[in-house]
Every structure is written in C-alpha cells, then in structure tokens.
Amino acid sequence: MQFTIAPACKNKKTLGMIGLLTNAMSLQSFFLGCYCIQKRKRKCPHGPLGKDIRLELNFYSFVRLRELVEKTAAMGREVSESCVESLLIEMVSSYCNRFYADKQELAARRIEAIGYQVGHQLSERYTMERPRFSDHLEAIKFICKDFWSEIFKKQIDNLKTNHRGTFVLQDNHFRWLSRMSIESSPEMVVSSPDGEDKASQAMSMHLYFPCGIIRGALSNLGIPCAVSADISSLPACSFVIRIKA
Template identity: 35%
Template sequence: MMEEHCDGVRQSFEFLFYEIIKYFTNQTKHLSDGHTTAMHLIENMGYRIGQRSIESPRFTSEIEVVKFICRGYWSHLFQKDISTLKTNNADVYVLIDSEFPYLTRIEPSQLYSPNVEMILAFACGLLRGGLSSLGVSCIVNAEIPRIPTCNLSFHCPGVTSF
C-alpha cells in the first residue's frame, strides 16, 4: 500500500515537472536564446529545491558528504539509493542512477530532445543545491550513457575539508 502511494506521488511530481518544462519553454520561446534560458531557469529551480531539501548536518570529511548524498539525500528525493558511485580519488565524483525516475518514460529516440536537456538541467540543479546546503560549492554535469541511466558528475575544485 505504501509503495502504491509513493508511486502515485512520484507520478504526480513527474507530471507537474513536465508541465513546468512546457511552461518555461513557452515563456522563453520568443527569446533568441530561449532554450538556453529555459534550461538555466529549470536548473536554478532544481538548485533552490535541492538547497531547501537538506537540513544541514555537519560532516567532517568529503566522503561522508558523498555517502549522505548517495544514500540519504537521493533516497529522500527519489525513494531509492544511487546505483553506483565512482571517483577519481581527487575531487571528481560520478553518481550513477541506472533507472533515473524522470528518464524511465523516455524513448531512446527522444534522447536528444530539448525536454531531456531540461530533465538533466533540473537533476544538476538538485544535486548542486543539495551539496551547497552541505557547504560544498561544485560544478555538476549530467550525461545519459543509455536510457534510463543518468550519470551525474560533480567537481569540487579546491575542497580539501569540511
């Protein structure tokens, strides 16, 4: 019963999210850089949501922050953990979600559609905002190696301790 409720909430949010994409796309279509502006607005929306989604526990190491993002924060957002975490043991981490919720209904032929770019921008914003709330300033990028997998990489230049 609880799982059905979570699925309903998730589906409702996905529907709302796609409507938000349409709204920003329509609001910026008259601009010469409308698509870029819409992506920026959606990424910022994700950032603000990410910032507000975390009560700021204090961590003493970078790996504690990353573990919290993978287990606590991602689970809070999507009711599941990150599938895989990779790092270059420096300041770059790659979070791999093998079934990213907003990509499960996307067909492979739609991989390069503007909506998919908006989904990735929002995901980057969520991660960047969450990390920002934990005191980590970073650059976040996303890529789709194959549908519905999403790889989110973040680079924390100059972060040596928390």
C-alpha cells in the first residue's frame, strides 16, 4: 500500500483514498501516514496546505478511531495504548480548538456522537454468544464487567443504583485519564484568574467520548439513556447513567 496522501489533498479524491487506505492499513502505517502528511506540509510546493491537510487528517483519524477501538480488543490485536491516547487527545483538541473553537457545546456533541457509534458497534460484537439480557441491571452489569474489561482491561470498581433507573459507575483508575493532570498550566493562570475552571472544563471534554461509548452500547441493547461523567478526584472517574423511561 502506498502513501499517496498528499495528492489526496485535492479535496475531491480524499474520500476515496481514505476509504481505500482504511481497509488495508494497520495502525502502524496510519501513524506513518500522519507523519508523511506532516512532512509533506513542510515541503509542499503548492504553498500552505495546512487547512486541507488538517481536515483530512481529522476525518481520517475519526474513521480510524472507530475502527481502532473496535479492533483493539475484538480481534485479539494489540495496539499501543499511547497511540490510542494520542489519537483521542488529538480528536478532542481538533474539535475543541479548531472546528468548533467558539462552540464548545457543539464540539462536545460531535465527540459524543463519535463515541456513540463506537459503542454501538462494540456492543454488537461483545454480546455475541451471550444469552439475551432480561433486565436493565443485567445489561449494566455487562457494561461494568465484560465490556469494560474488553476496552480497558479492568472492570468498573463500583456500581451504585437507586433502583429507579439511575446507575453510577465508578472507575478508580480510568485509563484515559491516568496520564492527565488538572493542574492549570502557567500561561492559563497568567491569562485568567479562573484558570482552574478552564482546565477542568478542558478535561471534561475528554470524557464525552467514553460517555458516548456507554450510551451507544446501551441504546444498541435497547436501553435509551443519558450518560454524564464526573471527575471528582483524578484519576478516578464516575459515569452517571440515567435510563429514560
């Protein structure tokens, strides 16, 4: 497979190219692909291609991400954890700072939607060969145990419920947050007094994706719900699931 990505920045051919690459590529070559794009960017004779390439890269990582998370555990294939994390962080930052820089809510919705699709597909795969769930609790237990350990290699640490359709799933060491810090960076403190608020807001953007995954999985199992996340003390994280009656 060749990396003729730069010609694809003539926007018309982009989709076809990416589609082709998606089916055949491994993760390694994906990152190689990103590298090529960046390299081309510097050398490109057609002047600054920044925006096009960015867009392309983004769509690219979006498609890859869905496939990647899907494949990581499902096919028994291992993917470097740091790659997945970089991809997630990059996705959040492109949506928040580039596409919807002044519309954070919209960015959050988009990220959540990507998660929804991932969860939707994953639940289809992980519930194979498994008897049907008879009630909500059983489905939630499935999310806590098998589903979580397929994605994060650990189970949810604590499950609470009020038996009226609200469930709180607590993960004491959430993998995707384990390397993040809520401390505000120096420039943020200088620029605004409420730097910490901004930092935690930026952090919460990273939780829309896992929330989407949970919501997608549950709604595919026939349980429409709303999922929100809460970071009380890092790296612990709790997800609140409210089932819609």
